[in-house]
Amino acid sequence: MAQRRGRTPRLGVGGTLWVTADGENLGSHARMALLQAVVEQGSITQAAKAFGMSYKAAWDAVDAMNRLAGEALVERRPGGRGGGSTQLTEHGRRVLERYAQVEQAHQRFVELLAREAFDLTQEFSLLKVLNVRTTARNQFLGTVSALRSGAVHDEVELTLPGGMRLAAIVTRESTEALGLRVRAPAIAMVQAGHVILATGVPTLRVSARNQIPGTVLQLQPGAVNTEVLLEVDGGGRLVAMVTPAAVQDLGLAPGVRATALVKASDVVLAVTI
Incomplete structure (x- = not known):
């Protein structure tokens, strides 16, 4: 007898954040919550009760964190009628505050x-996940495949998932600030207005480092310019803004072969942090 198929469950993801010290687990949400309880209760005994755990378990957790952190996160202060108190050190407060921000x-x-x-009906896009928002219409996630250093500027070559390569010229300071290196991920951004289209000249020689062949997918006329969507050979799409006169002169229409020209200096690189 065939098994009855039920409703397809909605797939999702989850994740837990933890802090490490030289590769060892310093603490996740539970331990950080215990530190917060120490702040609020003023003692490990009361923090353990509020947290629903034994004093020994709470103290063992605090002792482990103090040991792994290199310097104490929690300290005891003797004195007073109540017999002293337990509180976070300055280092402990900074760790707890930073954990809350990172969490x-x-x-x-x-x-x-x-x-x-x-969403299995759509292609996975890390750029959408990262919620990257810029004025650049063209955004590509790729991997640095070559890096050529110069006296003032560096040339960075980015390889995209479909195999297309983009060259970018950035300052040496930008290379260092972004941490660009071979095999590192990076995002290339190109404004649509910086994309030049050419048709009918396969042996064209130009100074633009990036020459990207493709096929016109659609045109969206506007009041001043026409938006041209190009299906790039090897995968991916690219948007260019051209004048209505250029559309007519180049014979741009869906299905027409065209080459997108982009100067390396017009490619902006970014990295996630």
Whole structure:
């Protein structure tokens, strides 16, 4: 007897953030919540009760964190009628505060990833997950495949998933600030207005380093310019803005072969942080 197929479950993702110290697990949400309880209760005994755990388990966790962190996160202060108190050190407060900030960013990323990652009807786009928003119409995620250093400027070659390569010219300072290196991921951005289209001249010689062949997919006329969508050979799409006169002169129409020309200096590189 064939098994009855039920409703297809909605796929999603989840994730837990933890802090490491030289590769060892310093603490995840539970331990950081314990530190917050120490702040609020003023003692490990009361923090353990509020947290629903034994004093020994709470103290063992605090002792492990103090040892792994290199300097104490929690300290005991004797004195007073109540017999002293337990509180976070300055280092402990900074760690707890930074964890809260990173945890907020982590949760935001997981939410974005869950929203986009398992829609199996759409291609996966890390740029959408990262919520990259710029005025550049063309955004490509790729990997640095070559890096040629110069006296002032560096030439960075980016290889995209479909095999297309883009060259970018950036300053030496930008290379260092972005941490660009071979095999590192990077995002290339090109404004549509910086894309020049050419047709009918396969042996064209120009100074533009990036010459990207493709086929016109569609045209969207505007009041001043026409938006041309190019299906790039090997995969991917690219948008160019040209004048109505250029559309007529070049004979641009869906199905027409065209080459997109982009100067290396017009390619802007970015990395995720």
